[in-house]
Amino acid sequence: MKNIKLTIEYLGTNYFGWQILPEKPTIQGEIIKVLERILQHPVKLTGASRTDAGVHAFGQVANFKTKKEIPLYKLQSALNGLLPPDIKIISVEEVPLEFDSRRWAKGKRYRYRIFNRKVPSPFEYKRSWFVPYQLDISLMEKAKEFLIGTFDFTSFSKSDRNVDINPVRTVDNIEIVKKESHIDFIFYGRSFLRHMVRIMVATLVEVGKGKLRPEDIKEIREKKNRKFAPFLAPPDGLYLEKVYYDNYSY
Amino acid sequence: MKNIKLTIEYLGTNYFGWQILPEKPTIQGEIIKVLERILQHPVKLTGASRTDAGVHAFGQVANFKTKKEIPLYKLQSALNGLLPPDIKIISVEEVPLEFDSRRWAKGKRYRYRIFNRKVPSPFEYKRSWFVPYQLDISLMEKAKEFLIGTFDFTSFSKSDRNVDINPVRTVDNIEIVKKESHIDFIFYGRSFLRHMVRIMVATLVEVGKGKLRPEDIKEIREKKNRKFAPFLAPPDGLYLEKVYYDNYSY
Known part of the structure; x- marks a missing residue:
């Protein structure tokens, strides 16, 4: 075998x-x-x-x-x-026979890609989230700090989530990288709740637009209730980039 | 008007x-x-x-x-x-009313993109030419010199080309850029014959693989006959990148 x-x-x-x-x-x-x-x-x-x-x-x-x-x-x-x-x-x-791709994973890296200019691009269609508004990176940098760490992420997970699943997760790091018309959010963690990355991205974008203040993220998180976080960013921008089995660094 | x-x-x-x-x-x-x-x-x-x-x-x-x-x-x-x-x-x-996008063009820049690794990528499908062979960039750099200048490009054009079309064209420059798994060929010129860029790329790739020597390109060019140049690189890798109306530099 x-x-x-x-x-x-x-x-x-x-x-x-x-x-x-x-x-x-x-x-x-x-x-x-x-x-x-x-x-x-x-x-x-x-x-x-x-x-x-x-x-x-x-x-x-x-x-x-x-x-x-x-x-x-x-x-x-x-x-x-x-x-x-x-x-x-x-x-x-x-x-090795005992290896299990899910259980042995020490960490995962997801990239969420935003395409940020005034006009959509044929080359980005279904490969990123088209956001034509100006986003304030420094505000999003402040806001992300409230999402890094070990917390109950109920506010940032699919509302019909199975109640048996532990809503406490650890986000090890979030990087925000702007390059030409792309803004990428890179998330590191061992595991994420259903829709968690996409809800965190939508929330950070609300901060970038000035619709939420960075501190609001902490408040939303502490509510432990899905209805306080914004909508869901579309799947198009989300990439599972790497699964770490050793040398997990973030 | x-x-x-x-x-x-x-x-x-x-x-x-x-x-x-x-x-x-x-x-x-x-x-x-x-x-x-x-x-x-x-x-x-x-x-x-x-x-x-x-x-x-x-x-x-x-x-x-x-x-x-x-x-x-x-x-x-x-x-x-x-x-x-x-x-x-x-x-x-x-x-201005007299502007004509075709006649007023001083130069054009085309990019031909090769995806060069062992396994094709889902993200590159129909967006580049998948070439799994190792390509010698320095040989291709030597070969490209025989394609820069003003020549009769009959060998590098669609064979059923209208005989009334002047086969003499000027290639102002060719750049070869390798970045991660991509090899891009960038062509500058006022105008190109039908299929000309794709035939030039296929020919350069034959040199990169070691199937043709750089000097063979000169010989093929001088034959002024389509049948001496290799096949046609697929359209998937070709991008019209810029049309210059002023500030044309190469």
């Missing part, structure tokens, strides 16, 4: 997210379909992050087990030959 | 090129359709470059004339509201 780790890039636009669903295209579903065709046995594929519909990845990680003897480079080229153009396997490695 | 200059970005993937065609989607056709809807009169739209099917633009320029009184910012937002997401107007200006 071998445990195989895949590192995956995908453009999430045409999928209903990572997790397999009956009769809907999903990233996990597409990869399992192709793996089962190559290996000729049922495959259980564990992903590090359950990205939502429309969310992209540069470094999703997943693993599965097989008894089949197949050279890894052949497996990779067979996978990439059969997968659609918007899903590609960028590396295939054998890992 | 006013003469209006449009600067246009488009992702060419879903179009049969710039030039209007009956019953096929084209960039010019889409823009004329929307302009005529806004202005309520027939529009003649002149473009600086007739980009081919699948070719993109960051800075296509076109102009048209109208007697309608409409503030330019309103025209731009009406255009962008009605145009599809893969075509956007990034500026609208009034120009």
Whole structure:
């Protein structure tokens, strides 16, 4: 028996997210379909992050087990030959049998990309959030400090969230990077609640527009109630960039 | 009467090129359709470059004339509201009545983008040419010198080219820029023959792979016959980046 780790890039636009669903295209579903065709046995594929519909990845990680003897480079080229153009396997490695891509993850890095100019760009369509307003970076820098640390993030999570899930999470760091017409928010943490990154981004953008003050973020967080945070930033701008299994630094 | 200059970005993937065609989607056709809807009169739209099917633009320029009184910012937002997401107007200006976007162009800059790593990327699909082979930049740098200058470029143009067209063109400069997994070829010239940039790129790539020597480029050029140059690089990697009307520098 071998445990195989895949590192995956995908453009999430045409999928209903990572997790397999009956009769809907999903990233996990597409990869399992192709793996089962190559290996000729049922495959259980564990992903590090359950990205939502429309969310992209540069470094999703997943693993599965097989008894089949197949050279890894052949497996990779067979996978990439059969997968659609918007899903590609960028590396295939054998890992210890106990490795679990979700449980072993020490940290994750997400990038949320805003396209910030007056006119939308054909090249950015579905790949970033188009925000035509001027955003004050220094205000957003102040506001982000209220989101870094270990807190109950109920205010920044999907309201119909399963009540059994612990709403306490740790955001290790948030970086804001402005480069030409892009403003990227980079989030580091071991795990995030459903919609948490997108709600934090929408909240920071409200601060950048001057609609909220940086201190309001602390107040919203302390309410522990979804209805006090703003809307949800669209999935188009969100990228799972890296899953860390060692050397996690932020 | 006013003469209006449009600067246009488009992702060419879903179009049969710039030039209007009956019953096929084209960039010019889409823009004329929307302009005529806004202005309520027939529009003649002149473009600086007739980009081919699948070719993109960051800075296509076109102009048209109208007697309608409409503030330019309103025209731009009406255009962008009605145009599809893969075509956007990034500026609208009034120009002298004699301005002709094609004839007045002093120079054009095209970028040809290669994605050079072992595995294709979902994010690069239809936006660059995927070349998984190692390319020797210094050989390509030597080879490009044989393409800079004023020559008969028959060997590097579409073979069914109209014989009335003068095959003598001037390539003012070619830059080769490697950045991470991208290799970009930047071409400067007043005008290029049909397919000329894509054939030059395919030829340079053959040199980069070691299949042709840099000096072979000179020989191919001097044959003045299309059959001696290699295949055609795909349209996916080609971008019309800028049309210069003044301050043309290369």
